[in-house]
Amino acid sequence: MSTQDVRPRRLRRAIESKKLARQEYSSYRQFIRDHYDGFAGKLTGFTGLVTGHAALAGRLIRPRAFDVRGCKRILDAACGNGRYSKFLLRWADRDAFITSFDLSQRMLKRARRRLHSPRVSQVAADLMRLPYPDGYFDAVVCGWVLEHLPDPRPGLRELARVMQSGGKILLMATEDTLTGSVCSRMWHCRTYNRADLRRTCQECGLRWERPHFFTKLHRLFKLGGIIVELRRE
Ligand SMILES: C[S@@+](CC[C@H](N)C(=O)[O-])C[C@H]1O[C@@H](n2cnc3c(N)ncnc32)[C@H](O)[C@@H]1O
Incomplete structure (x- = not known):
């Protein structure tokens, strides 16, 4: 391996948050x-607007991308302020229900304020232990939460457990790139290597079907993090 390969990796590692690795x-x-209950969680509404992510969410949840038409029980895992649920509501069938959970009660409150819909329900829960029966959902959106787990396997296995066989999942995770490391530092999370995550998903019974990108520009420059559609085997 050349020094040219090693230097960016060292820089990425130096920037990346060590919080998750260094404590129980x-x-x-x-x-x-506490972080998401507090000011940082409040800020997600503002940062979503400034970075364009609130609108970019709509580029992923739509018929030509992650298509939820025909799905009846949809899970928004770690829904945050509900920016993905908003687009799920827009495209899902009228008789479909959107179930969402988050660790932070305040984020759930923010999501409720944004959505105002009897078709969405929210509950406080941990991705590592979900309060849903086996095979319950036919579609899942899991955005930017896996990076808050020390090991992705328990979370991925829980998602696989609550999904119907053949169900689909849109998984988004911070990647081990320079921009990913900066995000990791800002949000106190880890990053994932795309090839490693692909292997882990496969191990957990989630087949890696196709990558998604927010825009053509993101696709061209491989930006925006790991966004992939998986299928429950
Ligand atoms: C970066 S935000 C993403 C929110 C939303 N999915 C989105 O993309 O807008 C991460 C969210 O994950 C939640 N979270 C972190 N660890 C979690 C866990 N173990 N179980 C459930 N939610 C968790 C946080 O409270 C926060 O709302």
Whole structure:
């Protein structure tokens, strides 16, 4: 390996947050809950607008991208302020229900304020232990939460457990790129290597079907993080 390959990796590692790696998961989890309950969570509404992510969410949840038409039980995992649920509501069938959960009660409150819909229900829960029966959902959106787990496997296995066989999932995770490392530092999370995550998903019974990108520009420059459609085997 050349020094040219090693230097960016060192820089990425130097920038990346070490918070998750350096403490017990139980205290990290408490920290993250407080983090999103507090000012950082409040800020997600503002940062979503400024970075364009609130609108870009709509580029992913639509018929030509992650198509939820025909799905009746849809899960928004770690829904945050509900920016993905908003587009799920827009495109899902009228008789479809959207179930969402988050670790942070305040984020759920923010999502409720945004959505105002009897077709969406919210509950506080941890991705590592979901309060839903086996095979319940036919579609899942899991955005930018896997990076808050020390090991993705328990979370991915839980998602696979609550999904119907053949169900689809839109998974988004912070990638081990320079911009990913900056995000990791800002949001106190880890990053994932795309090839490693692909192997892990496969191990958990989630087949890697196709990558998605917010825009053509994101596709061209491989930006925006890991966004992939998976299929429950
Ligand atoms: C970066 S935000 C993403 C929110 C939303 N999915 C989106 O893309 O707009 C991460 C969310 O994950 C939640 N979270 C972190 N760890 C979690 C866990 N173990 N179980 C459930 N939610 C968790 C946080 O409270 C926060 O709302």
